[in-house]
Amino acid sequence: xxxxxxxxxxxxxxxxxxxxxxxxxxxxxxxxxxxxxxxxxxxxxxxxxxxxxxxxxxxxxxxxxxxxxxxxxxxxxxxxxxxxxxxxxxxxxxxxxxxxxxxxxxxxxxxxxxxxxxxxxxxxxxxxxxxxxxxxxxxxxxxxxxxxxxxxxxxxxxxxxxxxxxxxxxxxxxxxxxxxxxxxxxxxxxxxxxxxxxxxxxxxxxxxxxxxxxxxxxxxxxxxxxxxxxxxxxxxxxxxxxxxxxxxxxxxxxxxxxxxxxxxxxxxxxxxxxxxxxxxxxxxxxxxxxxxxxxxxxxxxxxxxxxxxxxxxxxxxxxxxxxxxxxxxxxxxxxxxxxxxxxxxxxxxxxxxxxxxxxxxxxxxxxxxxxxxxxxxxxxxxxxxxxxxxxxxxxxxxxxxxxxxxxxxxxxxxxxxxxxxxxxxxxxxxxxxxxxxx
Amino acid sequence: xxxxxxxxxxxxxxxxxxxxxxxxxxxxxxxxxxxxxxxxxxxxxxxxxxxxxxxxxxxxxxxxxxxxxxxxxxxxxxxxxxxxxxxxxxxxxxxxxxxxxxxxxxxxxxxxxxxxxxxxxxxxxxxxxxxxxxxxxxxxxxxxxxxxxxxxxxxxxxxxxxxxxxxxxxxxxxxxxxxxxxxxxxxxxxxxxxxxxxxxxxxxxxxxxxxxxxxxxxxxxxxxxxxxxxxxxxxxxxxxxxxxxxxxxxxxxxxxxxxxxxxxxxxxxxxxxxxxxxxxxxxxxxxxxxxxxxxxxxxxxxxxxxxxx
Numbered sequence: 001x002x003x004x005x006x007x008x009x010x011x012x013x014x015x016x017x018x019x020x021x022x023x024x025x026x027x028x029x030x031x032x033x034x035x036x037x038x039x040x041x042x043x044x045x046x047x048x049x050x051x052x053x054x055x056x057x058x059x060x061x062x063x064x065x066x067x068x069x070x071x072x073x074x075x076x077x078x079x080x081x082x083x084x085x086x087x088x089x090x091x092x093x094x095x096x097x098x099x100x101x102x103x104x105x106x107x108x109x110x111x112x113x114x115x116x117x118x119x120x121x122x123x124x125x126x127x128x129x130x131x132x133x134x135x136x137x138x139x140x141x142x143x144x145x146x147x148x149x150x151x152x153x154x155x156x157x158x159x160x161x162x163x164x165x166x167x168x169x170x171x172x173x174x175x176x177x178x179x180x181x182x183x184x185x186x187x188x189x190x191x192x193x194x195x196x197x198x199x200x201x202x203x204x205x206x207x208x209x210x211x212x213x214x215x216x217x218x219x220x221x222x223x224x225x226x227x228x229x230x231x232x233x234x235x236x237x238x239x240x241x242x243x244x245x246x247x248x249x250x251x252x253x254x255x256x257x258x259x260x261x262x263x264x265x266x267x268x269x270x271x272x273x274x275x276x277x278x279x280x281x282x283x284x285x286x287x288x289x290x291x292x293x294x295x296x297x298x299x300x301x302x303x304x305x306x307x308x309x310x311x312x313x314x315x316x317x318x319x320x321x322x323x324x325x326x327x328x329x330x331x332x333x334x335x336x337x338x339x340x341x342x343x344x345x346x347x348x349x350x351x352x353x354x355x356x357x358x359x360x361x362x363x364x365x366x367x368x369x370x371x372x373x374x375x376x377x378x379x380x381x382x383x384x385x386x387x388x389x390x391x392x393x394x395x396x397x398x399x400x401x402x403x404x405x406x407x408x409x410x411x412x413x414x415x416x417x418x419x420x421x422x423x424x425x426x427x428x429x430x431x432x433x434x435x436x437x438x
Numbered sequence: 439x440x441x442x443x444x445x446x447x448x449x450x451x452x453x454x455x456x457x458x459x460x461x462x463x464x465x466x467x468x469x470x471x472x473x474x475x476x477x478x479x480x481x482x483x484x485x486x487x488x489x490x491x492x493x494x495x496x497x498x499x500x501x502x503x504x505x506x507x508x509x510x511x512x513x514x515x516x517x518x519x520x521x522x523x524x525x526x527x528x529x530x531x532x533x534x535x536x537x538x539x540x541x542x543x544x545x546x547x548x549x550x551x552x553x554x555x556x557x558x559x560x561x562x563x564x565x566x567x568x569x570x571x572x573x574x575x576x577x578x579x580x581x582x583x584x585x586x587x588x589x590x591x592x593x594x595x596x597x598x599x600x601x602x603x604x605x606x607x608x609x610x611x612x613x614x615x616x617x618x619x620x621x622x623x624x625x626x627x628x629x630x631x632x633x634x635x636x637x638x639x640x641x642x643x644x645x646x647x648x649x650x651x652x653x654x655x656x657x658x659x660x661x662x663x664x665x666x667x668x669x670x671x672x673x674x675x676x677x678x679x680x681x682x683x684x685x686x687x688x689x690x691x692x693x694x695x696x697x698x699x700x701x702x703x704x705x706x707x708x709x710x711x712x713x714x715x716x717x718x719x720x721x722x723x724x725x726x727x728x729x730x731x732x733x734x735x736x737x738x739x740x741x742x743x744x745x746x747x
Contacts, residue, residue: 036564037668039667039669042565045564045565182717206716208717209717210719211720214664214669214672214673215455215719217591217704218448218451218703218708218719221448221451221708222708224586224589225444238566238664238665241566241664242663245663245664248574249576249591250589270566271568271665271667273568
């Protein structure tokens, strides 16, 4: 009996050893915190596919990052903070130099890991999500909230609403409601929207929806009774399509709803069918669809059967996964210029992030022209860009309906400075002097 | 008048939402009533039934089968999947645990939950699949009396009708059929039922099959409302306070419990929520359930157990 148990244990151990990536000395280990199951899987899957496909492309087409092969391992978080932290602990020391960086695709997990990464010296890449105040690199040296924060997103949404009304002066007295996921993610835009309500004179109301957002009747009956002039939707996963359906049920016009950029992908509108026609959402700069990079993906990944999931190819969140993976790769490439073409530690990759300068030419060279505008991190600015557009669902596809909106730098900096200073005080952090940063 | 209209709208909406919770709660009641097992896997069974239905429907429609025929065939396929599930659960989970205590059986259903959730997503996919079986628009009633009228969602009314038919059918099944009476005997005592010749494995298969078919009915309504997706499993958590309030053994209790939870949570969210920050409906249902537990532990319609010492 004991022999049988031992044999079974050996077999299981063998299988699990086969399932783990075999790491050689010249390989860069990158963890991928993903959710392919659970309530948020429809949104998590395309992101995970995009990220995996780009890293595979770098290996297949280029032989790695300057010859250093990427070895990545997915860990399923189901969008749960406790599982995310568990994945982080399991993967942070893997590979010859440990994890290069983490990108958890969850504001809740980001909040938890923000407390851990300074001790472990591993950067956090949070593309358009996470702590908005982590834009301040002097207080948050390990966080990189690339391309936009929820505060810059809220600003873009208000700019678009103002444009539809005929100018910011027309916002005075208007009613704007925020229907939000009752979580750190959903609450994040509230300070910015309240701040702008004071400046522009609109009447702001925040309406929470509890996780996962399958039941929203009372919230949308409140919307029906209040009759706001515009609704901003800050949902994720099932909450988005349910909101659109409930809005239709109470007769609220969908073209008076604008979602955040995590409420503007295919899984958010397709389940609502024709009821989603006219619904608008912010874009984290990029749209759905094919660009130059997709030609290489088609050639090296899709046609060779190496894709992590080709059915989401070129969807909004697939493209966002590509951008996420590319920014990480370029940060490593930047760091290699200083530390050499070899696997790098998290601390070295952090230096690469902080000195990353993705110019228009470089973005074009990488095949991302049209997906991303120039992005440049500095010691002080860990956001690197703050522009967004708006697209609208026509029942079949997303159509871009606006130019880029640039966030109000003064308002954003004021909020970031105050919140980061508060965080530094609570955590006894002495902000870095960026004039002396290397 | 405007305030009264709003109150009526929230109350009616809440009551009808509650009936939708009852659809899920009925599956729990059936299995508990017939086997004494609290089936934690009921939410996962709704997901499995919904995925089997919607994926087969998509498959058939894509091959040019007319919609009504495809729906019928899809329902039959999903019914078969639920029958297979019932057989597997009886054969490999419950069968070996005959005469074990309730907690052991409950734990086994937790295990079944994870297997069903994983298998359903692995076989049928983990995306959101629209299932437009019922109308989802609304009526606006009494527009002359109340500005804007009283909104009543058509899907909720469909849900209410379906629940009424289900309750009537189940009541007949339990009271008037030999199998129904055998189910109740097994619930009282597995060993005693076996000793008088009731085939316990067959009875358990039947009860899990009926619960699976109830899950399929719930999936048609909730699938229309949300699209068939993993979040449907969270409905099990919505059904729990319904069961505590209505009683674990009463089919009418599941309906009344649903009505109380639905109306209570919606009114609380609308009138109490703004005072304390909102987002309270999820836990308010449990506050109601706790209040009922304090005064009537067996629920409003549950059987009071008196044991002689």
